[in-house]
Amino acid sequence: MFGKNEVLETIDMVEKEHLDIRTVTMGVSLLPCIRGSAEETAEAVYDRVMRKAEKLVPTAEALSREYGIPIVNKRVSVTPVSLLSASFPEKSPLIGSALDRAAKELGIDFLGGYSALVHKGMADYEEIFIRTIPEVLAKTERLCSSVNVGSSRSGVNMDAIRLMGEIVKETAARTAEKDGLGCCKLVVFCNAVEDNPFMAGAFHGVGEADTVINVGVSGPGVVQHALSFVPDADLTDAAEVIKRTAFKITRAGQLIAKEAAKRLGARFGIVDLSLAPTPARGDSVAHILEELGLSVVGCHGTTAALAMLNDAVKKGGVMASSRVGGLSGAFIPVSEDIGMIEAAEAGQISVEKLEAMTCVCSVGLDMIAIPGDTPASTISAMIADEAAIGMVNGKTTAVRVIPAPGKKVGDEVQFGGLLGRAPILPVHGGDASKFIGRGGLIPAPIHSFKN
Amino acid sequence: MRAVVTVAGTDRRGIIAKVSTLLYERNVNIEDISQTILGGQFAMIMMVETAENDEDFAALSEALDALGKSIGMSVRVQHAEIFDAMHNV
Numbered sequence: 001m002f003g004k005n006e007v008l009e010t011i012d013m014v015e016k017e018h019l020d021i022r023t024v025t026m027g028v029s030l031l032p033c034i035r036g037s038a039e040e041t042a043e044a045v046y047d048r049v050m051r052k053a054e055k056l057v058p059t060a061e062a063l064s065r066e067y068g069i070p071i072v073n074k075r076v077s078v079t080p081v082s083l084l085s086a087s088f089p090e091k092s093p094l095i096g097s098a099l100d101r102a103a104k105e106l107g108i109d110f111l112g113g114y115s116a117l118v119h120k121g122m123a124d125y126e127e128i129f130i131r132t133i134p135e136v137l138a139k140t141e142r143l144c145s146s147v148n149v150g151s152s153r154s155g156v157n158m159d160a161i162r163l164m165g166e167i168v169k170e171t172a173a174r175t176a177e178k179d180g181l182g183c184c185k186l187v188v189f190c191n192a193v194e195d196n197p198f199m200a201g202a203f204h205g206v207g208e209a210d211t212v213i214n215v216g217v218s219g220p221g222v223v224q225h226a227l228s229f230v231p232d233a234d235l236t237d238a239a240e241v242i243k244r245t246a247f248k249i250t251r252a253g254q255l256i257a258k259e260a261a262k263r264l265g266a267r268f269g270i271v272d273l274s275l276a277p278t279p280a281r282g283d284s285v286a287h288i289l290e291e292l293g294l295s296v297v298g299c300h301g302t303t304a305a306l307a308m309l310n311d312a313v314k315k316g317g318v319m320a321s322s323r324v325g326g327l328s329g330a331f332i333p334v335s336e337d338i339g340m341i342e343a344a345e346a347g348q349i350s351v352e353k354l355e356a357m358t359c360v361c362s363v364g365l366d367m368i369a370i371p372g373d374t375p376a377s378t379i380s381a382m383i384a385d386e387a388a389i390g391m392v393n394g395k396t397t398a399v400r401v402i403p404a405p406g407k408k409v410g411d412e413v414q415f416g417g418l419l420g421r422a423p424i425l426p427v428h429g430g431d432a433s434k435f436i437g438r439g440g441l442i443p444a445p446i447h448s449f450k451n
Numbered sequence: 452m453r454a455v456v457t458v459a460g461t462d463r464r465g466i467i468a469k470v471s472t473l474l475y476e477r478n479v480n481i482e483d484i485s486q487t488i489l490g491g492q493f494a495m496i497m498m499v500e501t502a503e504n505d506e507d508f509a510a511l512s513e514a515l516d517a518l519g520k521s522i523g524m525s526v527r528v529q530h531a532e533i534f535d536a537m538h539n540v
Contacts, residue, residue, distance in 0.1 A: 002531075004485050004496045006538040007455055011527075062505060065512055068529035251536040319540075 010248075014069060017225045018283040019249065021256050022218035022276045023073040024060045025197035027204035027269060028052045028211055030079040030113075038091030041084055042098040049076060049102040049111075052211050052266075057107045059263050067259075069252055072218075073418075076103065077202035078113035082129040089128035093136045100140035110185075112202035114145040117192070120154035120441070122163075130160075133167050137182035138174035144200035150190035150387040152394045156442040158384065164188045165380030165436065169403055172372070176405035179413040183402040184367065188383050190390030190397045195270050195325045201363070201398060212269035213261040214326060217253035219245070220275050221282040223313075227291045238292060239312040246273065246316030254321040272326025273317030274362060275309075277337035279420035285309075285330050286339025297339055298349030306330060307360035327396055329362030335415060335422035336367050344423045345412075351382075351425050359389055364398035369413045369422040372405040379403065381432035384442075392445050453531035454501045454508075456515065460524030462493035470526065473518055474499060477511055493524075498531070 013019035033044035057074045064071040078099065085092040096114050103111040114136060116126045133145050147164055150156035168188070172180030187201035194205020197214035204212075226245040227238060253271045261268035277285045286297035289305045310330045318324050332354065334340045343349040351368065358364045364386045370379075383399045390397030404413045407424050414421045458470055467484070474481060474497075483498040501508060512528050519526030 002534040002538045004487060004494070006534055007457060007496050008487075008489065008494060010534055010537055011457055011459070015525075062509065066505070066508055066530050067533045068527055069533065248537045252533060255532060255536040 011068070013219070013222050017219070018221035018278070018280060019219045019252070020070040020072050021215060021253055023075050023197050023216040024056070024071055024256065024260050025075040025077055025202055025214045025216065026053050026056050026211065026264065026266060027077045027195065027208055027214060029204055029208065030084055031206070034084050038085060038088040038094045042094040045084065045095055046098040046102050049078065049099065050105065053106050053108070055264060059260060063256055063259055067256065069256065071256065073110070074108050075197070075199060075202065076106070076108055076111045077197070077204045078111065079206065080113055080115040080117055080203050082116035082126050083206070085129060086125045089125040090132070092129050092132045093139070096132070096136040096140055096143055100143045103142040108142070110142050110144050110199040112144040112146065112199050113204060114143050115147060115203040117148045118157055118160045119148050119151040119190070120157060122157065122160050127163065130163060130167060133186065134170040134174045134182065137171050137185050144185045144202065146187040146189055146192065146201045146203060148189045148192035149383065150391050152191055152391050152448045153444055155444040156190065156384065156387045156391055158436070158442060159439045161380050161383050161387065162436050162439055164383055165376035165378075168379050168401065169376045172403045172405055179404045179407065179415070180372070180402045181415055183400065184415055184419050186400065188399045190387035191395060193326055193396055197272050197326055198274065198276065200400065208269070209267045211266040213257055213264060213266045214269040214272065215253045215257035215260070216272040216274055216276060216326065217249050218276045219249040220277050220285045220288055222249060223275065224282070224284070224288045224291050227288065235308060239308055242309060242312035243316035246313045247320045250317040250320035268323065270323045270325030271317070271321040273314055273321070273324055273328040274326065275313055275330045277331060277333070278418055279336055279338055279341065281338050284337045284339035285332060286337050286343060290339060296346065296348045297343045298353050302353065303356050303360055306332070306357050310361040327362040331363060331366065332357055332361060333367035334425070335369065335420040336418060341421060341423070344425060351427055355385060355389070358386060358397055359393060363396055364400070366398065366400050367402070367419070367422065369402045369404050369407070369424050370427050371409060371424055372403050372407050374403045374427055375433065377431070377433035377436045378427055380436045382427070384436070388442070391442070452501055452503055454499050454528050455531050455534060456497040456499055456526070456528045458495040458519070458524055458526045459492060462488065463522070466493070466522065466524065467495065469518060469522060470495070470497070470515075473514060477514065478502065479511065499528070501528070
C-alpha cells in the first residue's frame with residue numbers, strides 16, 4: 001500500500017518536476033516486407049507499419065490519462081532499411097518516403113531506422129544506401145537515420161567513418177536553409193544497440209522479436225529536486241538519493257511499458273534508464289551536476305559528477321525493471337538541455353570536455369552545432385575519436401553534430417521544439433585528413449577476445 | 452479497478468460535497484478519504500473503486516477535470532497501480 005505522502009510526491013513529480021515517460025517506441029520488424037522491387041517493398045513497408053502501429057498513439061494517450069503520467073513521444077523504430085533494399089540500394093529513398101508518410105499518418109513525431117550497420121565492413125549496396133541519406137533526410141520530415149561504424153568486437157571501420165564525415169556535411173548542405181536541421185536526424189554510432197527507444201538513433205535490430213514496445217523514461221528534474229533536499233550530503237549519500245529516485249521513475253516506465261505492450265499486442269521489450277533532458281527549465285541533466293556542487297557544467301569535476309550520476313541512475317533503475325536495455329545512461333545533448341545551452345553560450349563548455357564526459361555516460365557528442373566550414377575530415381576524426389572511446393570501453397558512443405552552413409563561432413542555431421537551440425562551438429583547427437584518408441579498420445582491442 | 456482521486460488547491464467550502472456527489476452519480480465507490488493542508492494548500496486523497504472499462508474511466512477523468520476547472524482546483528483520477536509501482540519494492 002501507499003500513503004498520502006506518496007500520492008502527493010508522485011503528483012508533485014509530474015506537475016512541478018517534469019516527470020514523464022519520454023517515449024513509448026514500437027519496434028517493428030520489416031523483414032517480411034522484402035519484395036522483388038523497390039516499389040513493392042515500399043508499399044509493403046508502409047502497409048505493415050500502418051497496421052502494426054495503428055493504435056500506438058491512442059493507446060499511449062489513454063495510458064497517459066489513466067495513470068496520470070505524461071507520455072511525451074510516441075515513436076516507431078524499424079529494421080535497418082539497408083537490409084531491405086540490398087537488391088536495389090539506389091532506390092532506398094522510396095522506402096524512406098513510405099516510412100515518412102506512415103509516420104505522418106500515424107501522428108508520431110519520429111520514425112527511426114533509415115540505417116546501416118557497417119561496423120566491420122561496408123558492402124557496395126550499403127555504401128550506395130548510405131549515399132542516399134542526405135537526400136532522404138532533406139526530403140523527409142520525421143524519418144531518422146543512423147549508421148553503426150564500429151563495435152568492441154569488430155573494431156572501427158575507418159572507411160565508413162571517412163564516408164560519414166562527407167555524409168554529415170552533405171546532409172547539412174541539403175538542409176542549409178534550416179541551419180543543417182537534417183543532421184539532427186542522423187547519428188553515427190559505435191556499439192549501436194538494437195532496442196534503443198530514443199531518437200534519432202533508434203532502429204529495430206534483427207535479433208529482436210516481430211513487434212516490441214521499448215520505453216524510455218526521463219526525469220532529470222525529479223533527480224535535481226531530490227538532491228536539493230540534501231545540499232550537504234557526501235557523495236555516497238547523494239548517490240543513494242539518485243538511486244532511490246531513479247527506482248521510482250523507472251517503475252513508472254516499467255508499468256507503462258508492460259501495459260502498453262499488452263494493449264498493443266506486442267512484446268514488452270525493455271525500459272531504457274536514460275536521463276533525457278529537454279530544453280525546458282527544470283528538466284536538465286547539466287543542472288543535476290550543478291546541484292552536486294559545480295558552479296557550471298563543463299568545469300573540472302564535471303566528468304566525475306557525471307560518472308557518479310550515470311552509475312547511480314543505472315543501479316536504481318535496474319532494480320525497478322525486469323528488462324533493462326537501450327542506451328541506459330545520462331544524455332548530454334547540448335542543444336536539448338537548458339543547462340548545457342547556457343554553459344555553451346557562456347563559453348564554459350568545450351567539445352573536448354564533452355568528449356571526456358562521453359567516456360562515463362551515454363551517449364556521445366550529441367546535438368552540438370559546429371562551424372559550417374568544418375572540413376569533412378575533421379568531422380570524421382571526431383567520429384573516430386568517439387568510436388574509439390566506445391570500442392575500448394565496451395559502451396555505446398555516437399556523434400550527432402551539426403556543421404551549420406554559413407555559421408561560425410559566436411553564432412547560434414535554432415532548431416525549435418525538443419531539438420532546442422545551440423551556440424556554435426569551436427572545433428580544433430588541426431588537420432586530420434591524412435589520418436582519416438588512410439581508411440582501413442582499426443582492429444578490435446585485445447580485451448574484446450573473450451571466447 | 453482501484454483508483455486514486457486527488458483534489459488540490461486553495462481550501463474552500465463544499466469541495467468534498469461536490470467531488471463525492473460527482474463520484475456517486477457515476478457509480479464510483481469511495482473506500483477511504485484523507486485530507487491534509489500542505490503549505491496553505493488543501494489536498495484531499497480518495498481511494499475509490501471505479502468501473503473496469505476504459506471508456507467509463509476516460510469519461511470520469513474528463514468529468515473530474517471539468518469539475519476541477521469550475522471550482523479552480525486540480526482534480527484528477529489515476530489508477531492506484533502507478534503509486535504501488537513507484538513507492539513499493
